[in-house]
Amino acid sequence: MPKKSDTRILEDVGIEIDGEVDGAEENNKPKGKGGKKTAAGKRSKAAGSEDDEDDDDAPPKTRRAANKKKPAQADEEDSDDDVPQRRCAGNRRRGKVRDKGGEGGESKRKGRGGKKQKNAKGKAKENEKGSDDDKKKKKDSSGDDSNSDEEEDSMSEGEMARLMEEVEEKKKLIATIRNKPWRMRRRLKVLKEAQQFVDKFEGALGKGKGRKLYAYKVMMMKKWIKFQRDFENFRSACIPWERKIKEVESHFGSSVASYFIFLRWMYGMNMVLFGLTFGLVVIPEVLMGLPYGSIPRKTVPREDQDTAMDYSVLTDFSGYCKYSVLFYGYYNDQRTIGFLKFRLPLSYLLVGVGTFGYSLMVVIRTMAKNADVGGGDGEDSEFTFAWKMFTSWDYLIGNSETADNKFASITTSFKESIVDEQENQKDENIHLRRFLRVLANFLITCTLGGSGYLIYFVVKRSQEFANMSNLSWYEKNELEIIMSLLGLVGPMLFETIAELEEYHPRIALKWQLGRIFALFLGNLYTFLLALFDEVNAKLEEEESIRNNSIWLMKEYYANYTANNPNDTGTPPPMPPADVIRGPCWETTVGVEFVKLTVSDIQVTYLTILIGDFLRAVIVRFLNYCWCWDLEAGWPSYGEFDISGNVLGLVFNQGMIWMGAFYAPGLVGINVLRLLSSMYYQCWAVMACNVPHERVFKASKSNNFYMGLLLLILFLSLLPVVYTIMSLPPSFDCGPFSGRQRMFDVIMETIDLDLPAFMGTLFSYAANPGLIIPAVLLMVLAIYYLNSVSEAYQNSNMELKKKMQMARDEEKNRRNNKDSTNQVMKDLEDLLPKRSVAHHAHPVNNAEKRPEGGKSPKVKPGTAGGGVHVQKDVSLASANPNARGPVTRAPGPRGPGPLPGRPGAGPPRRQ
């Protein structure tokens, strides 16, 4: 269908609902207006009403009222009513078909054929023939089903095609009926109608052999649709925590719920990562790999064995934990394991890389999907008040406290806008404010630098501590404690400093988020850098240990042969616990990350428990015996800190991404964390938090979260890829031991497992001569896409400008029209009779005047002839953008230059 008629339908539909409202009162008035088409519409409705026994008069009445309302709009009415119209046409055609059949087999079914003929004729005089006739016909047609086969044979090609088209349209209608702004009752009825129609005539289509195929296709289509619906039902039943989130949402508005939705999304993503890691790495290793204690890397060293099961050691993730499947070092470098010949090292590497690949893909896809929903960009502020008014109420709110807060915040925002409107900007002491802002930023930079240094210092110290024995608990956990404390204190400090700046709260929130993010990121990266120092130290250390262990091995064999001179066989291998092993820096890094994650979880949960729950308990129960009102006064209840929580989640995810390569178990820990945090935080927020004083909307911020996630994903990708590509793996632990670089596994696979020509192919592909052009090509592609998008943006801007201009023009024109008419009226009064040359104008003016003056208040259906024009104009003018120039009825206008027409010069010309 062409676009214009679409808009027409929409417009009509809107109007028609209004019609329905009025219809109840007006339905007694005489109908009988409109030509054939109106009547046709009526008829078809009557036909429709036959199905639904309990209501066969209300909608037709309504429609009649609607018809009456816009008599001049018969055509448009038609397009609105196209559904029943079509149905009606279907009836007609059916009638014809039957007619033919009737002629063919007159003797067989005489009576019916006669009636049919009558019906067919009756069509010519639809106006008089009411709905009864049609009803009869309808019944007839349903009684005719058994004979339909014979009838179809006599159907001509054209009719077939038309019928087919109709069936298609009906199907389309069925698919989109839920998008029609109709009452449910009407929808149900139309749906039933359409379904019956389709059922009846679907089988009739297609000829001879084609028919069977067609029927089959139709059947499959039905099955497919049914399946899709069931699948959809199933899928929506699978989305977890829907009710929980809904509950939170109704209490706290959409902003808090957005955090939980984000959390759920993260859980979904992590579940996939968990599946990958455990399905392809951890479980194969557990099932098919060598058992614990078989080789040195899978055994706790002899000197640690006494304490390896101690609780304090296990909570540090050393002892048995360190030599378990959770960490990198446990994996063996055997090329294949088990009877399946599972290539574990290769799988390990690919999963490590695939984790990043999958995450990147998901994050970017979600971002792109989020970007195109939500209509336009809220940048241009041409609708400040209107938006505030019509889009500020959050329909999800179902809690009186939240509602009160929302009322308050809306009122405040209105007041703010009013004040803004009244006095644009009051000039205060701008120098002082500037100074304060600079000062604040300076302080914050200092804090950031300080925290970075502190972490670096602590990591260094912890490396010193690592070589010492008898450490206190604090000294052992210093790093984690410091980092958690920084994450706790930093944001509060920033908030305090930010009060110096006196930004608008929304801007302040953004600054706050950015600063906290910088703090987290800075901390994370300092931590990483310090770790890298440690790794480098360990790599050096490794060399000497390697020699040591080889020497020890030799010595052991020498001793063995010396002690048992008679034994000629091979000596038994050294007990794995005694072998000297390298520091295995990968496991160290993994342990650090796991410790960090766990301490982060602990701190988060404890903060909720103390900061929210305990506070709520105290406030609630001590309030009975306290000097001041605790609930209203100082401690009060906590608010849910959305930004902090989101950042915490994002930051945590960054650690997971970084650490997952060195500690496959980390993903499992994270899944557990997200799962528990869903329940825990839901409970906490419902039990101990109060809604925000300033309820702000969650709009678009979802993509903001995603952006942060993407940034941190990229940042955590860097160190991991760096280690994979350029650091040598430890010589005696992990799946890549003994290789020069980790990615050598891939080379090995290509060389050994794939046919030879693949190897040569890869070697060609890895040739710099090919890679450089490929990179160049990609750069070119990026450049090209970039410039294309820029061009689109430009044209977008251009179009926006044009729209703005058109809008202004329209406004001017409308505004001027009235005054123009006033001028014209005066002119007319002054010069009642002018020369013939000017005759055209007064005529137009006469036409115009009622339009301009009355159109807003036109009561449709109250006046006679002239109303046609008025109605048309007032309806058409409602959509200046969609069909700007065509705002007048084409008929009565004279050919001369028109008043108020933009193209014809300034409107006040006359």
Next chain:
Amino acid sequence: MGNKQVTFKEEQLEEYQDCTFFTRKEILRLHRRFRELAPNLIPLDYTNSPDITLPPCLITSMPELKENPFRQRIVETFSEDGKGNLSFNDFMDMFSILSEMVPLELKMIYAFKIYDFNKDGFLCEKDVEETVARLTGKELRLEERRLVAQRIMEEADLDGDGKLSLLDFKNMIWKAPDFISLFHIRI
């Protein structure tokens, strides 16, 4: 529900799924909710789709609507008699339109009708003032409300007839960043 009583026929469910944005589970839940409002009035068995309506005061007491300043208007908009009496069909219609999957276009039409207090097919200044009053309680003074209404007219009224038509409204909402995310009720 424990008992084996059939609430809907299979084809009824199918039809409702065609006509609304709900899955069958949600339809059943909606019926349950509807029935909870007046357990002795609404039968469990809906196979012959009885035509029973509930008065607006019952509907607006639902927690989903209780706090909404426009609850009366919402109910009126979706009731067939315009007075707020809702049959189950209307009830489902209401929550279908207010559910999440609905296209913006459809939501806008109904939002327009909700804000159209005097049902004349246009948002005139009176409607707008009424809306402001409902949104802000009695916090704003009369002249402030006037001012807001005037500003809104200035901003959104494209054809300068002193009131907002559906197209003006659509044009304005179309660009609003978060209408679609806020104009829905989850049930």
